[in-house]
Amino acid sequence: MRMILNEMKKILTWRMLTFLLLVNTVLYFLLISFDIEYFPNGRPALDGYRLGIEMIEEYGVKMDEEDMLDFSRQYKSLKKEADEYLQARPEFAAAGLENYEKLITSDWNNEEQQKLSNQIFHEEQVDLFWELQERSRLMEFHDMKEMIGFEANALQQKRFDELLAEGKYQAYSEVVIQNFKDFIVHVGITVLFSVVLLISPFILKDRTRRLLDLQYTAKVGRNLYKTKLIAGILSAGMVITVLLAFYFSLYAQNGTSPYFGLGVNAFIANLTWYDPTFLQYIWLCILAIYVIGIIFTMLAMTVSSVVPNFVTLIGIQIPLLFVMLLVGFKILLSHIISVQSPQWLVPCLYGLLSIVSAGLLIYLIRREKLRDILE
Amino acid sequence: MYECRKVIQSPIFLGLFLLFSVYNIYLIVSSSDHKEELKIVNELIDTYGRDISDTSLAQLDQDIQQEMTQLKRSAGLEFQSVHELLENMSLEEQEAYSQEHWNQIQQLAVKEMYFNTARSIDESYAGIDIQATGEGEVRMYGLSGSSASYLLQEYEKLDKRFEELVKNGEQKQWFFAGKAYFMHSFLFQTVFRHIIIESLLLIVLATALITAYEFEQKTQLLTFSTKRGRKLMKDKFSASIAIAVATMILLLGITLGTFFIVFDYSHVWSTSISSAFNWEYNFPYIAWWDISVGTFLWLAAGMVLAGGLLMSCLTFALATVVKNSYIAFAGIALFFVAVLLLPSFMSKSSILFFITGYNLSQLLLGISNSFMGGGLTGSRNYEWLTVSCWTLIAAGICFAAYRRFTKTDIG
Numbered sequence: 108m109r110m111i112l113n114e115m116k117k118i119l120t121w122r123m124l125t126f127l128l129l130v131n132t133v134l135y136f137l138l139i140s141f142d143i144e145y146f147p148n149g150r151p152a153l154d155g156y157r158l159g160i161e162m163i164e165e166y167g168v169k170m171d172e173e174d175m176l177d178f179s180r181q182y183k184s185l186k187k188e189a190d191e192y193l194q195a196r197p198e199f200a201a202a203g204l205e206n207y208e209k210l211i212t213s214d215w216n217n218e219e220q221q222k223l224s225n226q227i228f229h230e231e232q233v234d235l236f237w238e239l240q241e242r243s244r245l246m247e248f249h250d251m252k253e254m255i256g257f258e259a260n261a262l263q264q265k266r267f268d269e270l271l272a273e274g275k276y277q278a279y280s281e282v283v284i285q286n287f288k289d290f291i292v293h294v295g296i297t298v299l300f301s302v303v304l305l306i307s308p309f310i311l312k313d314r315t316r317r318l319l320d321l322q323y324t325a326k327v328g329r330n331l332y333k334t335k336l337i338a339g340i341l342s343a344g345m346v347i348t349v350l351l352a353f354y355f356s357l358y359a360q361n362g363t364s365p366y367f368g369l370g371v372n373a374f375i376a377n378l379t380w381y382d383p384t385f386l387q388y389i390w391l392c393i394l395a396i397y398v399i400g401i402i403f404t405m406l407a408m409t410v411s412s413v414v415p416n417f418v419t420l421i422g423i424q425i426p427l428l429f430v431m432l433l434v435g436f437k438i439l440l441s442h443i444i445s446v447q448s449p450q451w452l453v454p455c456l457y458g459l460l461s462i463v464s465a466g467l468l469i470y471l472i473r474r475e476k477l478r479d480i481l482e
Numbered sequence: 483m484y485e486c487r488k489v490i491q492s493p494i495f496l497g498l499f500l501l502f503s504v505y506n507i508y509l510i511v512s513s514s515d516h517k518e519e520l521k522i523v524n525e526l527i528d529t530y531g532r533d534i535s536d537t538s539l540a541q542l543d544q545d546i547q548q549e550m551t552q553l554k555r556s557a558g559l560e561f562q563s564v565h566e567l568l569e570n571m572s573l574e575e576q577e578a579y580s581q582e583h584w585n586q587i588q589q590l591a592v593k594e595m596y597f598n599t600a601r602s603i604d605e606s607y608a609g610i611d612i613q614a615t616g617e618g619e620v621r622m623y624g625l626s627g628s629s630a631s632y633l634l635q636e637y638e639k640l641d642k643r644f645e646e647l648v649k650n651g652e653q654k655q656w657f658f659a660g661k662a663y664f665m666h667s668f669l670f671q672t673v674f675r676h677i678i679i680e681s682l683l684l685i686v687l688a689t690a691l692i693t694a695y696e697f698e699q700k701t702q703l704l705t706f707s708t709k710r711g712r713k714l715m716k717d718k719f720s721a722s723i724a725i726a727v728a729t730m731i732l733l734l735g736i737t738l739g740t741f742f743i744v745f746d747y748s749h750v751w752s753t754s755i756s757s758a759f760n761w762e763y764n765f766p767y768i769a770w771w772d773i774s775v776g777t778f779l780w781l782a783a784g785m786v787l788a789g790g791l792l793m794s795c796l797t798f799a800l801a802t803v804v805k806n807s808y809i810a811f812a813g814i815a816l817f818f819v820a821v822l823l824l825p826s827f828m829s830k831s832s833i834l835f836f837i838t839g840y841n842l843s844q845l846l847l848g849i850s851n852s853f854m855g856g857g858l859t860g861s862r863n864y865e866w867l868t869v870s871c872w873t874l875i876a877a878g879i880c881f882a883a884y885r886r887f888t889k890t891d892i893g
Contacts, residue, residue, distance in 0.1 A: 126809075126812070129816060130812075130816060133816055133819050133820050133823070134819075136823050136826070137819055137822075137823060304812060307808075308808050315698060315700070317700075414494075416691070416698055416699075416807070417690075417694075417698060417806070417807045417808040417811075418492065418494065418495075418687050418688075418690060418691040418807050418811075419492065419493075419494040420808070421687060421808065421811055422494035422495065422497070422498050422687055423494060425498065425683060426498070426501060
């Protein structure tokens with residue numbers, strides 16, 4: 108135990124922690140800050156977000172036909188309000204925009220009408236009109252709820268029908284879940300880079316300093332290698348925990364907690380193989396980040412144990428990180444239960460990656476016992 | 483020379499280089515579905531000349547009409563334009579055509595599209611209001627004070643250049659239709675960004691390897707006490723530069739070679755880069771000078787070389803100071819991203835918002851918009867000022883790092 112602590116002290120040096128702080132500052136401003144500062148990003152995203160909360164309060168986490176009827180009744184009464192609003196302003200009637208219907212179907216070539224509609228939507232940003240737009244979009248979605256919306260294969264179609272039969276169809280604005288998916292991928296990237304940068308050098312460092320000659324002739328001897336690996340995984344786990352805690356405390360500013368009880372399939376365009384609630388989905392993603400982080404920690408330690416110098420250490424990991432950036436995070440993190448990939452793919456990938464990375468380490472532990480350290 | 487071998491003989495360097503080359507080739511080949519359609523432009527240039535004039539357009543119109551009547555007769559169809567024909571066609575009807583007929587229809591449709599765009603050049607260029615675009619930009623970024631007036635001034639200059647461009651008729655030359663194929667963005671943004679990021683990774687790794695080699699092999703006590711001693715750093719510097727140049731030329735050569743084998747550019751080399759067909763988004767590309775596609779390519783490649791060399795110099799300086807290739811690599815990567823973000827931390831009302839944009843990261847990643855007006859880095863002097871400023875900075879830093887190294891403690 109004491110050995111593990113001492114090894115961890117060698118990994119989590121003040122120098123390294125300062126460096127990680129720098130890396131995280133840069134990556135935060137490059138990737139994450141946008142998802143937090145600009146949520147909801149303009150309109151009608153803001154209205155989708157507000158309306159979603161209102162819907163959950165009024166109808167709960169499931170919209171049935173009765174709820175939908177009430178929803179469209181509200182739409183009609185709001186529309187009447189909008190008509191009254193327009194009639195109260197003579198300039199709109201003069202331009203031939205005496206009611207809401209005419210406002211949204213206004214003529215693109217009529218400059219006067221465009222100016223007025225621009226005024227109401229963009230300059231004055233009247234909430235009522237934006238909300239009506241969003242409501243009508245949601246109602247359109249409801250009318251088309253029996254259409255899957257993309258070219259589905261047999262299994263995807265089956266899953267879709269299954270959900271529909273349970274009365275779970277896409278009814279709530281996708282703003283919140285989209286924002287979370289962007290956020291979690293960006294957090295995943297930041298965490299991965301931090302962990303890889305932290306863990307990569309430490310085994311190689313001992314070797315190039317010829318520390319092994321000393322360590323392996325001491326009483327603990329070659330078992331120390333195992334201690335180092337455990338120390339590496341524990342340090343990575345600690346860093347992941349701290350970073351996740353920090354970034355999720357920032358995410359709390361987005362105020363998405365009213366949505367936590369909603370099933371993820373209730374969001375528009377978010378068909379998934381399983382139907383956890385939004386909160387469960389968040390926990391799943393957090394777990395996924397831990398697993399990805401530990402897998403890459405093990406890979407980094409493997410590479411660190413075999414390469415001759417730092418440049419090779421970085422060079423080998425560049426393609427791995429590239430693959431993660433290009434496709435990995437999408438499949439393994441934000442679309443972890445999405446129907447976009449076959450149901451078996453994601454678990455298989457996780458299994459394969461874990462087996463490969465753990466297998467390599469076990470091989471290295473065995474090799475370390477017999478290796479000629481003088482070579 | 484022996485210093486160069488340290489890089490050439492390390493398998494990881496060659497491995498990464500091969501991997502990057504293969505990936506680039508894959509990237510180009512996998513997005514080449516439309517390469518046959520592009521050849522129509524070559525045909526147009528051959529038949530009607532590079533410049534679009536009223537007479538050559540009339541000729542083209544006539545030829546299209548002729549082909550259309552031919553088609554109507556042989557297929558027994560009645561239509562006003564091919565566009566209309568295709569729009570009203572169902573999938574079954576499509577399959578009823580013979581391969582030959584279908585190709586002919588497709589070809590005609592493309593030609594018609596080029597003709598329609600060419601015909602409306604004057605009209606669409608008359609609709610461009612550069613000053614208003616500038617004002618829109620100021621609003622979009624929320625600029626005020628000196629930065630706003632600076633940007634508006636730039637747009638005023640661009641307006642003059644735009645008038646000159648229209649007067650010269652630079653826009654009236656055939657090029658691949660931008661709105662349909664996005665060839666400019668594909669080549670100078672997608673492909674070039676790949677080349678830039680890959681070669682930067684290789685260069686920074688190679689430079690860090692060469693510079694910190696002795697310290698990582700623990701041979702510094704021996705090497706730097708020889709007669710050549712610390713002057714060895716000068717050789718290391720030259721070796722890094724040589725490797726950097728070789729890497730970039732090879733990577734550029736392989737990637738661009740593939741690109742031009744796949745896409746036939748042979749006829750459009752001397753078309754102006756500001757051609758009206760090179761209009762992809764809301765705004766056509768308006769270069770500050772009358773440069774052709776070929777010249778633009780050379781300039782872009784030159785900027786990649788300059789940027790890569792400067793990054794190599796900076797890496798050399800950092801690696802000399804920290805004597806560790808891992809920290810040097812990570813430090814340079816951090817620096818690259820940090821200066822990219824730097825302008826966004828500046829006050830929107832201060833001219834610093836623009837000055838901090840004069841950095842290598844912005845220059846290299848925005849290469850498809852270089853020498854072009856408009857946008858935040860659209861100043862006429864942007865490119866050469868950035869490169870020369872950073873040459874001075876890099877030279878200063880390198881010199882200081884070397885001076886410091888000659889006196890530093892080696893142990």
